[in-house]
Amino acid sequence: xxxxxxxxxxxxxxxxxxxxxxxxxxxxxxxxxxxxxxxxxxxxxxxxxxxxxxxxxxxxxxxxxxxxxxxxxxxxxxxxxxxxxxxxxxxxxxxxxxxxxxxxxxxxxxxxxxxxxxxxxxxxxxxxxxxxxxxxxxxxxxxxxxxxxxxxxxxxxxxxxxxxxxxxxxxxxxxxxxxxxxxxxxxxxxxxxxxxxxxxxxxxxxxxxxxxxxxxxxxxxxxxxxxxxxxxxxxxxxxxxxxxxxxxxxxxxxxxxxxxxxxxxxxxxxxxxxxxxxxxxxxxxxxxxxxxxxxxxxxxxxxxxxxxxxxxxxxxxxxxxxxxxxxxxxxxxxxxxxxxxxxxxxxxxxxxxxxxxxxxxxxxxxxxxxxxxxxxxxxxxxxxxx
Amino acid sequence: xxxxxxxxxxxxxxxxxxxxxxxxxxxxxxxxxxxxxxxxxxxxxxxxxxxxxxxxxxxxxxxxxxxxxxxxxxxxxxxxxxx
Numbered sequence: 244x245x246x247x248x249x250x251x252x253x254x255x256x257x258x259x260x261x262x263x264x265x266x267x268x269x270x271x272x273x274x275x276x277x278x279x280x281x282x283x284x285x286x287x288x289x290x291x292x293x294x295x296x297x298x299x300x301x302x303x304x305x306x307x308x309x310x311x312x313x314x315x316x317x318x319x320x321x322x323x324x325x326x327x328x329x330x331x332x333x334x335x336x337x338x339x340x341x342x343x344x345x346x347x348x349x350x351x352x353x354x355x356x357x358x359x360x361x362x363x364x365x366x367x368x369x370x371x372x373x374x375x376x377x378x379x380x381x382x383x384x385x386x387x388x389x390x391x392x393x394x395x396x397x398x399x400x401x402x403x404x405x406x407x408x409x410x411x412x413x414x415x416x417x418x419x420x421x422x423x424x425x426x427x428x429x430x431x432x433x434x435x436x437x438x439x440x441x442x443x444x445x446x447x448x449x450x451x452x453x454x455x456x457x458x459x460x461x462x463x464x465x466x467x468x469x470x471x472x473x474x475x476x477x478x479x480x481x482x483x484x485x486x487x488x489x490x491x492x493x494x495x496x497x498x499x500x501x502x503x504x505x506x507x508x509x510x511x512x513x514x515x516x517x518x519x520x521x522x523x524x525x526x527x528x529x530x531x532x533x534x535x536x537x538x539x540x541x542x543x544x545x546x547x548x549x550x551x552x553x554x555x556x557x558x559x560x561x562x563x564x565x566x567x568x569x570x571x572x573x574x575x576x577x578x579x580x581x582x583x584x585x586x587x588x589x590x591x592x593x594x595x596x597x598x599x600x601x602x603x604x605x606x607x608x609x610x611x612x613x614x615x616x617x618x619x620x621x622x623x624x625x626x627x628x629x
Numbered sequence: 630x631x632x633x634x635x636x637x638x639x640x641x642x643x644x645x646x647x648x649x650x651x652x653x654x655x656x657x658x659x660x661x662x663x664x665x666x667x668x669x670x671x672x673x674x675x676x677x678x679x680x681x682x683x684x685x686x687x688x689x690x691x692x693x694x695x696x697x698x699x700x701x702x703x704x705x706x707x708x709x710x711x712x
Contacts, residue, residue, distance in 0.1 A: 294712045380712040387710050407709035410638045428708050429689045432680035440711035476706075478637055487647075489635075489704050490687035497689075527679055530672075613679055621679060 246420060248467030249400065250375050252279030253308065260352060264306050277466035278306060284465045287311035287374040289362060289390055291342040293445065294380030294404045296328040297454030298461075302378075303346040303353045305462055310346060311374055313358040314339040325447030362386055364503035367393040376464060377401035378457055382440060384431045385506035391416060391424035395500045400473075402460045404453040406445050407438075409481040411453035414472045414491065415460050418500075421473040426494040433590040433613035434511035434518075436525060452479055511591035520598035521590075524609045528618040531584065531611050535559065541582040544568075545615070546596045551588060555626050557618055560586070568596040574603055586611035586618070588629075630655065630699035632662055639707040640681060643673040659683065659693040662703060682706045 256264070256278060267273045267281075284307050288295050291314040302310055318326075318333045318341055326338075333341040339357045346355050358370050362381075371377060371393050379390045379401055387403075394401045400417035403424060416423040456477060463469045476489040506512075513521070526534075534541060535558075545552055546565040556562075565587065567573035577583055583605055587593040593610035600608040611618065619626040630653035636644050644666070651665050667675045683690040684704040685697075697703075 290712055292712055382710060382712040384708070384710045405709055405711060407638065407711045410709075412709075426689060427684070427706070428682045429691065432708050436680045437707070437709055443711075445711055480641075487635075487637075489637075489684065489706070491684065492687040494689045494691075496691050527676055529675055617679055 249464045250280045250284045253283040272468045280466050281306045282308040285309040285374045286376045288378045289313045290380040291338045293325045293450040294454045296326045297451045301458040303350045309354045311356040315361045325450045379403045385510040389506045392500050402457045404457045406449045411479045413456045413477045422491045431510040436612045511589045513591050513594045516598040517594035521594040525612040528621045532622045543584045546587045565592045565596045583608040587614045589614045633702045635704045637706050639677045640705040643677045644670045657697045
């Protein structure tokens with residue numbers, strides 16, 4: 244579906260700008276008009292990391308007039324394998340400042356706004372308000388749902404990219420004209436089930452493959468040329484060297500987004516300790532069912548609160564609220580001679596309790612990914628959920 | 630009746646293939662399709678499926694009890710959020 248240009252053209256290009264952008268100006272589809280639109284464009288890049296690096300470099304080089312950068316982190320040596328905005332001498336510096344300097348070196352005509360903050364429900368709408376377009380290159384589900392919902396509430400388009408190991412995905416989301424992120428991923432995955440790049444790794448150059456698609460889409464949206472990825476997901480596999488596109492349509496049964504929520508709670512964000520405890524020690528509800536059916540000797544511990552236990556429980560479970568495990572108070576109630584399986588509502592609290600159990604020497608303890616909600620969904624749909 | 634299933638990322642790694650067809654009965658649901666996928670590919674894919682987004686002809690599946698129609702395509706997409 245062709246979209247109108249997102250940005251009105253600037254009044255004029257200077258002599259220096261004409262010289263700098265000449266290779267754009269002589270493409271008929273871009274031309275002086277398109278370059279003036281780029282000059283007038285205000286683009287916010289959320290995250291100056293793996294995807295933000297190539298995105299910012301190419302948006303700057305392309306002549307986007309105003310670039311906003313949301314970033315609170317500092318440059319770490321482990322970033323340099325893929326975050327090409329930053330160099331050896333930037334290690335330890337705020338990424339936002341390093342990014343600003345790199346952009347200024349590429350193109351001094353670009354105005355840079357730094358937003359050195361952690362994006363959350365209290366500030367996202369204010370930060371987004373001044374921009375025409377947002378690029379999401381963040382690294383966690385909570386921020387991705389936040390970026391989506393804020394863009395939906397403000398009626399703004401955004402370009403989305405995501406990477407892991409050898410695979411990348413990119414799309415354009417714009418609820419007013421097509422699908423948004425929740426039409427593709429209605430719910431976040433159970434905590435602990437999906438590894439991050441820090442846990443699973445990422446091929447450095449993948450950032451460039453997906454980042455360049457994101458900038459391509461940004462330029463097309465700003466100037467109103469071509470067919471964007473709105474309504475399509477691009478899936479790139481670096482090992483196979485294939486691109487596949489998936490059609491995405493608006494979800495007719497989706498809940499309407501009316502306000503920003505607590506995204507850490509929504510995604511069941513867990514601590515680093517809990518995340519690493521859950522890695523390799525998470526079983527699915529079906530695997531739990533198989534253990535029960537096979538008559539395996541283990542104890543199933545529900546770490547929720549008593550009132551939750553009253554609403555719904557997995558047969559055979561015993562209730563020991565998470566805090567009693569974290570404080571050490573309940574450790575003596577746990578058997579030493581058979582494995583412990585923990586679960587909670589969605590898998591976040593049980594992952595925290597799992598980390599405590601591992602530390603206390605219960606090395607073979609596991610937890611159930613997705614908790615009793617996933618059990619109700621996948622094993623026994625007759626159970627009530629809350 | 631046939632359903633074409635496409636696997637991406639971790640789902641593709643778990644099944645070892647990009648896409649395949651499954652025979653359908655007139656009553657077959659998305660749940661039935663997931664069962665057939667698990668029966669054919671075993672526990673590796675069973676571990677991935679609960680985290681996946683399922684798109685049936687491009688629309689997210691909420692109710693896995695919905696009936697399938699011949700010629701439909703089911704995309705199995707494990708989410709990832711790296712950037």
